[in-house]
Amino acid sequence: MMRTSLPQWVDIGLLPLINILAAFVVAGVIIAMIGENPFVALMVMLKGAFVYKGALGYTLFYATNFIFTGLAVAVAFHAMLFNIGGEGQAAMGGLGLGLVALALDPVLPPLLVVLLAIPMAAVFGAIWGAIPGWLQARRGSHIVITTIMFNFIAASIMVWLLAGMLMAPGQMSPETRSFADGVGLAQIHTIFNAMGIPMARSPLNLSFLIALLASFGVWVLIWRTRLGYVIRATGHSERAVIYAGHSPQRIIMITMAISGALAGLMALNEILGVQQRVILNFTSGYGFTGIAVALMGRNHPVGIILASLLFGALYQGGAELDFEFQTITREMVLMIQGLIILFSGALAYMFNPVLERIYAHFFTRREVLGDG
Amino acid sequence: MADLWLQFVLTLDATLRVATPLIFCAMAGLFSERSGIIDISLEGKMLMSAFTAASVAAMTGSPWLGLISAIVVSVSFSLVHGFACITHKGNQVISGLAINILASGLTVTIGIALFAQGGQTPFLKASERFAPLILPFADMLRSIPGIGVIYAEVISGHNLLVWLALLSVLVTGYVLARTRFGLWLRAVGEKPEAVDTAGISVVWLRYQAVIIAGILCGMAGAYLSIAHGAGFVREMTAGKGYIALAAMIFGNWRPLPALMACLMFGFLDALAARLQGVELPGIGLVPTDLILVLPYVLTVVLLAGFIGKATPPRAIGVPYVKER
Numbered sequence: 001m002m003r004t005s006l007p008q009w010v011d012i013g014l015l016p017l018i019n020i021l022a023a024f025v026v027a028g029v030i031i032a033m034i035g036e037n038p039f040v041a042l043m044v045m046l047k048g049a050f051v052y053k054g055a056l057g058y059t060l061f062y063a064t065n066f067i068f069t070g071l072a073v074a075v076a077f078h079a080m081l082f083n084i085g086g087e088g089q090a091a092m093g094g095l096g097l098g099l100v101a102l103a104l105d106p107v108l109p110p111l112l113v114v115l116l117a118i119p120m121a122a123v124f125g126a127i128w129g130a131i132p133g134w135l136q137a138r139r140g141s142h143i144v145i146t147t148i149m150f151n152f153i154a155a156s157i158m159v160w161l162l163a164g165m166l167m168a169p170g171q172m173s174p175e176t177r178s179f180a181d182g183v184g185l186a187q188i189h190t191i192f193n194a195m196g197i198p199m200a201r202s203p204l205n206l207s208f209l210i211a212l213l214a215s216f217g218v219w220v221l222i223w224r225t226r227l228g229y230v231i232r233a234t235g236h237s238e239r240a241v242i243y244a245g246h247s248p249q250r251i252i253m254i255t256m257a258i259s260g261a262l263a264g265l266m267a268l269n270e271i272l273g274v275q276q277r278v279i280l281n282f283t284s285g286y287g288f289t290g291i292a293v294a295l296m297g298r299n300h301p302v303g304i305i306l307a308s309l310l311f312g313a314l315y316q317g318g319a320e321l322d323f324e325f326q327t328i329t330r331e332m333v334l335m336i337q338g339l340i341i342l343f344s345g346a347l348a349y350m351f352n353p354v355l356e357r358i359y360a361h362f363f364t365r366r367e368v369l370g371d372g
Numbered sequence: 373m374a375d376l377w378l379q380f381v382l383t384l385d386a387t388l389r390v391a392t393p394l395i396f397c398a399m400a401g402l403f404s405e406r407s408g409i410i411d412i413s414l415e416g417k418m419l420m421s422a423f424t425a426a427s428v429a430a431m432t433g434s435p436w437l438g439l440i441s442a443i444v445v446s447v448s449f450s451l452v453h454g455f456a457c458i459t460h461k462g463n464q465v466i467s468g469l470a471i472n473i474l475a476s477g478l479t480v481t482i483g484i485a486l487f488a489q490g491g492q493t494p495f496l497k498a499s500e501r502f503a504p505l506i507l508p509f510a511d512m513l514r515s516i517p518g519i520g521v522i523y524a525e526v527i528s529g530h531n532l533l534v535w536l537a538l539l540s541v542l543v544t545g546y547v548l549a550r551t552r553f554g555l556w557l558r559a560v561g562e563k564p565e566a567v568d569t570a571g572i573s574v575v576w577l578r579y580q581a582v583i584i585a586g587i588l589c590g591m592a593g594a595y596l597s598i599a600h601g602a603g604f605v606r607e608m609t610a611g612k613g614y615i616a617l618a619a620m621i622f623g624n625w626r627p628l629p630a631l632m633a634c635l636m637f638g639f640l641d642a643l644a645a646r647l648q649g650v651e652l653p654g655i656g657l658v659p660t661d662l663i664l665v666l667p668y669v670l671t672v673v674l675l676a677g678f679i680g681k682a683t684p685p686r687a688i689g690v691p692y693v694k695e696r
Binding site (some may be wrong): 030033034082084097135137140141142144145146148150151152153155156157159160163244254285288291320326327328331333334335336337338341345346347348349350 | 382410430452455456457462463464465467469470471472473474475476477478480481482484485491544583611614617618620629659661662664665669670672674675677678683684
């Protein structure tokens with residue numbers, strides 16, 4: 001991180017907003033170049049994300065995925081570890097969850113199956129995160145490269161299993177059989193409707209609440225526990241951690257396991273919340289988006305929830321673009337996402353010098369006057 | 373027996389075809405990373421240039437214009453990467469990822485706007501592509517038992533870009549090992565302070581490196597869509613950029629070993645394609661998924677130091693801050 005002379009509200013409030021704005025301006029120029037009106041497109045996206053019936057539910061549903069993967073990236077980042085493996089960890093999480101559900105749903109009551117399956121998603125994700133962690137800590141391999149490789153390995157394992165021994169009989173597409181009735185997380189609209197409060201249909205389910213709980217848990221972990229302190233210390237200075245009597249290698253592995261577990265929990269939303277069977281590619285890029293979410297949210301749970309809402313709205317609004325325009329599809333969202341990662345990640349401090357000058361111009365003078 | 377030999381030769385032929393984009397990208401990564409700039413964006417640049425090459429070739433009818441514009445587009449993405457990582461000292465991995473995601477969104481978005489075919493480009497005619505070069509006497513020599521087939525299938529019949537890819541390895545090796553520019557480039561990736569102290573611009577050297585990487589990725593992309601293939605389909609790079617990255621690491625950031633790794637990965641790929649659905653005695657149905665995953669597994673094993681040691685350039689990933 002670069003040092004800055006700007007006050008905190010500019011650094012964590014204004015600067016990210018300016019970066020997002022820059023991304024949207026570039027996206028708008030591209031939309032204009034392919035012959036559509038960017039303002040109309042923006043309106044369609046906003047309506048699609050918030051206004052239409054059930055739209056908000058979809059937005060929050062997507063946001064749930066991003067909260068999990070964003071938290072995963074953020075936890076690792078506090079130890080200065082760059083976890084690009086969210087995709088693979090989430091896929092393995094889905095596999096762990098699915099294996100438990102498929103094995104136990106004929107014999108155990110649904111609620112018990114769900115309660116056993118949820119931790120399994122975390123455990124499988126944790127294992128898939130801890131192995132690259134171990135490789136970095138003990139064998140010195142670079143975590144960025146190994147997590148990328150582990151994404152591909154996970155994807156191959158999923159293809160191999162879902163098109164092979166786990167494939168539902170009589171099925172052509174690579175997916176497992178559906179879980180038994182009741183093995184899933186209740187959807188929010190059914191709960192509300194049962195309580196007599198009308199709510200539009202959407203895939204939003206209980207994992208949204210689990211995601212919020214996980215956010216709180218990460219906040220407690222990072223800023224209120226000794227482990228969190230050591231994780232952050234590892235990110236700043238390994239030597240200090242060694243002097244304090246901890247093993248940075250152990251911390252790296254633990255951090256990556258926690259990170260992987262959070263990414264693995266993403267499967268709750270997609271697999272247990274909606275599909276109720278394991279399908280191929282259910283992670284569809286959410287692991288990568290988690291990187292953007294963590295960057296924008298400045299690795300803080302509150303920021304991550306806000307960034308997840310933005311990306312949830314982008315995804316849901318992007319789906320609406322598909323309907324309304326002939327020439328714009330939801331891949332547009334991928335493009336905007338790339339621009340956001342570019343501006344709020346790689347070019348995060350591009351506007352810093354300008355802002356510093358403006359700030360100095362307006363605020364320092366006033367202070368001088370105030371002194372006099 | 374003759375049939376088996378032919379099968380083997382055809383697999384070798386396919387190996388070279390599959391390996392070509394890997395070779396280009398591995399050399400691209402090599403230039404960039406030897407100068408100290410991590411290049412995850414090989415994939416995105418290749419995708420973007422594959423799309424550009426096919427679009428321009430479809431619109432102008434000229435594969436040459438396709439190739440040139442592919443290179444221009446790829447280099448401009450390299451410059452974005454350079455602007456973020458060199459000028460603004462941004463995180464190189466994040467910048468690379470951004471470019472990859474941006475490319476997969478842009479290709480489909482622009483593709484639909486241009487051709488309205490769901491993100492594909494139109495099917496290219498033979499005149500709009502780089503045709504295979506049939507070497508002299510290929511058909512005459514084919515009848516020579518054993519070796520003739522090798523000449524006719526493996527050596528002859530490749531397009532220009534396959535040869536350029538092989539040439540790029542030689543050029544990369546020569547430039548890195550034998551020229552002053554190469555010496556500086558290696559130095560800037562190991563110890564940029566030293567280069568700076570010698571009065572050579574670290575920034576300009578690194579920009580040159582990423583520009584060269586852009587040129588090579590542009591050729592890789594053009595190969596995919598207008599030489600090997602006949603048009604662009606979405607996500608047509610399908611992780612080849614990452615495999616190339618793996619091959620480069622496998623080759624320990626050196627041109628010739630990287631070429632060997634590319635050929636090995638290409639061979640695994642070609643083999644998997646040939647063995648699709650084949651039952652071998654004793655093994656049964658060949659698990660082609662597992663063959664395809666081997667490059668990634670091998671790279672992890674290599675990085676863990678179980679088969680030799682990977683030694684990346686020392687200053688890799690670290691933005692250079694001039695001392696004041």
